Amino acid sequence: MKIYAMPAAGRIEAVLFDMDSTLYTHDEYAAFQIESPIRRFAEIRRVPFETARSEIEAYRAEWARSHGGAALSLGNALEYFGISLTEIVKWREELYDPADFLGKDERLRGVLEELKKSCALAVVTNNPVLAARKTLAALGVAHCFSVIVGLDTCMVSKPHEAPFLKAASACGATPHTCLAVGDRYDIDIAVPLKLGMGGIVVDGVEDVYRLLATRL
Numbered sequence: 772m773k774i775y776a777m778p779a780a781g782r783i784e785a786v787l788f789d790m791d792s793t794l795y796t797h798d799e800y801a802a803f804q805i806e807s808p809i810r811r812f813a814e815i816r817r818v819p820f821e822t823a824r825s826e827i828e829a830y831r832a833e834w835a836r837s838h839g840g841a842a843l844s845l846g847n848a849l850e851y852f853g854i855s856l857t858e859i860v861k862w863r864e865e866l867y868d869p870a871d872f873l874g875k876d877e878r879l880r881g882v883l884e885e886l887k888k889s890c891a892l893a894v895v896t897n898n899p900v901l902a903a904r905k906t907l908a909a910l911g912v913a914h915c916f917s918v919i920v921g922l923d924t925c926m927v928s929k930p931h932e933a934p935f936l937k938a939a940s941a942c943g944a945t946p947h948t949c950l951a952v953g954d955r956y957d958i959d960i961a962v963p964l965k966l967g968m969g970g971i972v973v974d975g976v977e978d979v980y981r982l983l984a985t986r987l
């Protein structure tokens with residue numbers, strides 16, 4: 772876990788959690804979420820899967836090189852190759868079934884129930900809202916979140932600032948009182964820090980279990 776900053780206001784009114792690889796850690800499901808849209812892209816382009824994957828990864832690597840090493844989301848990369856965001860949302864809704872991979876996490880539930888006594892909890896994800904609802908239900912923590920901002924809420928991917936600002940306002944909080952928690956600095960944390968939010972990068976759900984011990 773790396774704590775970059777606490778909210779500029781010095782208090783926390785809302786915690787904005789990334790979802791995938793933050794509220795759960797599951798390498799197989801993470802890989803599936805990357806591979807399955809690329810597989811569908813390959814089918815549409817009528818090219819072998821490995822060809823499609825190489826093209827997309829080459830574009831993401833080139834983009835990172837020309838943007839100071841920053842990461843590009845898979846969704847944004849697919850957009851470059853002509854797949855609309857609406858289509859990407861549909862694919863993800865069709866392809867992902869979180870319950871195939873994830874189960875109830877009592878430890879996570881305990882931490883989130885404690886946190887939500889003192890602040891609002893939101894999920895801000897590049898997955899569609901429907902996929903987020905299914906994921907939170909599979910983990911047994913859906914009742915802990917008052918706000919879900921997905922790819923189809925603002926129709927832009929993180930790290931665009933819109934999803935973060937939308938989540939803050941939906942929680943009734945100003946950005947200066949929000950704390951962002953996620954596993955990817957470039958995607959989940961860099962922009963919130965610029966907006967005056969706090970930011971914590973976690974290595975996975977094990978670090979989320981330890982959030983309470985950091986005396987937020």
Ligand SMILES: [Mg+2]
Nearest residue numbers: 789791792954
């Ligand atoms: Mg993540």
